[in-house]
Amino acid sequence: MLDLQSFFKMSYGLYVVSAAFEGKQNGCIVNTVMQVTAEPPKVAVAVNKLNLTAELIEKSGMFNAAVLTENATMQLIGRFGFQSGQDLEKYHGIPCTTDDNGICYPGESVGAIFSCKVISQLDLDTHLLFVGEVDQAADVSKEPVMTYAYYHQVKKGLTPPKASSYKKPEEQSGWRCKICGYIHESPDLPADFICPVCKKDASFFEKL
Numbered sequence: 001m002l003d004l005q006s007f008f009k010m011s012y013g014l015y016v017v018s019a020a021f022e023g024k025q026n027g028c029i030v031n032t033v034m035q036v037t038a039e040p041p042k043v044a045v046a047v048n049k050l051n052l053t054a055e056l057i058e059k060s061g062m063f064n065a066a067v068l069t070e071n072a073t074m075q076l077i078g079r080f081g082f083q084s085g086q087d088l089e090k091y092h093g094i095p096c097t098t099d100d101n102g103i104c105y106p107g108e109s110v111g112a113i114f115s116c117k118v119i120s121q122l123d124l125d126t127h128l129l130f131v132g133e134v135d136q137a138a139d140v141s142k143e144p145v146m147t148y149a150y151y152h153q154v155k156k157g158l159t160p161p162k163a164s165s166y167k168k169p170e171e172q173s174g175w176r177c178k179i180c181g182y183i184h185e186s187p188d189l190p191a192d193f194i195c196p197v198c199k200k201d202a203s204f205f206e207k208l
């Protein structure tokens with residue numbers, strides 16, 4: 001038997017994996033980043049082949065992995081996780097930092113950054129698994145890092161508590177984006193509404 005529920009018990013983090021080639025910078029959200037050896041330190045990362053980032057890693061032989069912290073906004077996660085680098089320059093108009101290899105990573109909400117040279121690559125049908133030797137590692141902030149479980153709790157938390165009045169989930173009303181979980185808190189959803197997080201149109205929203 002193959003009980004798909006059992007896969008939800010695997011633990012992950014949340015990362016922005018980035019690469020650059022011939023002046024093109026891109027990054028995407030990845031949960032599958034792990035250290036695989038210590039001496040020398042190597043990490044493995046699986047990236048969907050449909051992501052522009054996978055193509056940039058293949059061409060350049062380099063990538064970096066930024067560990068996101070719990071204070072990362074849904075806008076940041078949405079930008080790197082729900083929008084395509086084919087349509088959007090991910091690093092335009094947001095704070096960003098560049099590693100020693102000239103690859104960007106987010107300028108905020110990053111706990112640590114690992115820059116890697118690819119030493120091996122495995123074709124996994126839908127994904128490419130890259131193994132990289134780490135040539136730069138930096139502890140960027142002391143903020144707690146985001147686990148994949150925390151991300152899902154936040155996502156399912158629908159609306160973050162507001163400073164003035166916290167609304168219990170059952171009191172929430174409005175429209176929820178089925179793609180990213182964003183809540184539009186209004187009884188009405190304009191026909192031309194675009195999700196501010198993942199940029200999907202009104203047809204992707206469901207009434208709460």
Ligand code: FE
Pocket residue numbers: 177178179180181182195196197198199200
């Ligand atoms: Fe959305």
